[in-house]
Amino acid sequence: MYIRVLGAGAGGGFPQWNCNCPNCKSLRLDLFSGKPRTQSSIAISADKQNWLLVNASPDVRTQLEFFDEAHPPNAVRGTGIKAILLVDGQIDHCAGLLILREGEPLELYTTRVVKHDLSTHFPIITMLSHYCGVNHHVVPIDGGSFMINDISDIKITAHALASRAPPYSPNRNNATPGDNIGVTIEQISNGKKLYYAPGLGLIEAHVLSAMRQADCVLVDGTFWTDDELVKTCGFGKYARDIGHLPQSAKGGMIEVLSGLPEKIEKHLIHINNTNPILNEDSPEHAELARANIGVCYDGQTIVL
Incomplete structure (x- = not known):
């Protein structure tokens, strides 16, 4: 898996x-x-030709421009991106859909809850009906796996997370299963599994189980401390209040990831600009290195 x-x-x-x-x-x-x-997004493939885009950030045009495998080798127009999966309806994960309006209808995979938000309260799906259009596919969160059209050898299993819906959503203060999901992406032919959850507010039993069964985890690296925004900027909200588990302190992401088997690759993604781990000379970055936890960067390639 790439x-x-x-x-x-x-x-x-x-x-x-x-x-x-x-x-x-x-x-x-x-x-x-x-x-x-740039704002968080990954692409997944089993053959380096047909790719699943997981989240479409507002920076998607620039991201794809520097991603050679996404460019059509023998066509005037086209793309290696065959489908898009959204793990939530946050603006930094879905606003890029508008940038992708010039091509064929988008093959979009979301939960029913996210589809409703993106058709009403932030109506990107409705807007795109006047441009390329959207073929929507429901992502189940009942434990059943599914496959993506035109992407072979990959299957996905999703589950609900205890995090927060976007501020524009009526579910912001009334959590609904499907507002946020974690996904296990498996390459069928070799059994390798990635667990991806860029917005993770609580480590529930089913989340920990999915992490332990993965070969690689890419999880929420937004904040180092719960009060990071308040201390750094003099204002703002606490990490847990906006649906992000901080890395440090008891019960934080470092403790969680350090409890996983050593054979599992561990990486943090969705890193806020205030987080000291961005400084590769910082003691916080060194602490992650000692724990064998990577800090994701744009253009990084992981092969399973």
Whole structure:
């Protein structure tokens, strides 16, 4: 299985356009030991020709421009992206659908809850009906697996997560199963499994079970501490209040990932611009390295 990290940043990317926090300021001044990142998205393939795009960030045009396998080799127009799977309806994961309006109808896979939000409260699906159109496919969250049209040797199993719906959704303060999902993506021929959950607020039993059965996990790396936004910016919300489990402290993501079998690859994705792990010279980055936890970056390729 080929996993391409198209974008590893959280909403706003890194540096964020209106942020002058120490990380963003240092990166702009070329005083930072680290890389810029676009908003989070990955692509999956078993053959390096037919790809599943998982989340369509607002940066998708740039991400695909620098992804050679997505370009048509022998056609005037076309793409290696055969379908799009959304794990939630957050703007940083779905606004890029509008950028993909110039081609054929989009093969879009979401839960019923996300489809409703994207047809009403943030009506991207309705808008796209006036351009390329959308062929929608329901993602089940009852434990059943499914396959993607035109992508062979890959099957997917999804489950609901305890996180938060987007601020525009009426489910924001009334969590509904399917607002957010984690997905296990398996290559059928070799049995290799990726677990992907860029927005993860709570480690429930079924989440931990899916992680332990995977060969690689790419999970929520948004914040280092629960109060990171408040301390760094002097305002904002706490990580857990907006549906993200911070890395540090008891019960945090480091503790969770360190409890998994050593053979499992562990990576953090969806990293906020304020997170000190973006600085590769920081003690926080070193702590992750000691725990064998990677920090995803744009253009990274993982092969299972």
